[in-house]
């Protein structure tokens with residue numbers, strides 16, 4: 001994804017039938033090609049006549065939306081968040097078989113949650129606890145400590161570093177699972193691309209400035 005305006009829709013990183021049976025083709029088609037695409041289009045429209053914000057990165061738009069002018073602040077917050085969140089959501093799934101964290105991330109999961117099952121339980125509680133539309137997250141702080149967060153609407157957990165997110169807007173699962181959000185979560189969990197997340201976590205740790213107490 002480009003770093004700033006104009007943003008474009010990243011292609012789905014796998015075939016539309018690659019996540020079967022956990023997520024079906026129809027859901028992926030509507031979710032990626034319609035919902036995600038609409039957030040990209042709306043964000044570009046909002047910034048089209050705002051040259052002073054066209055150099056802002058997607059992360060900056062999501063993190064510093066409160067600095068934007070009144071007339072576009074909330075719309076940019078929603079649209080930029082929609083782009084950021086969906087980009088991470090689609091990028092961090094991979095066709096089953098299920099994988100597990102490795103390296104530094106495996107150690108951090110053990111340190112901060114006890115084990116992977118405890119992380120899953122915390123994330124599931126967050127996903128089921130989102131009232132209305134929103135997201136459940138696994139995030140890292142600057143020191144690499146992991147936590148689970150939830151956000152409403154298209155808000156992001158930035159400036160915390162998002163590693164993984166589960167979209168619990170109904171459009172993410174309703175076509176296939178109807179109202180069964182818990183069943184959707186269990187199936188989504190099988191698709192988490194832990195090898196990729198482990199590498200993301202390792203790289204981020206190695207590029208962050210060291211803290212005095214490290």
Ligand code: MN3
Nearest residue numbers: 035167169172
């Ligand atoms: Mn969605």
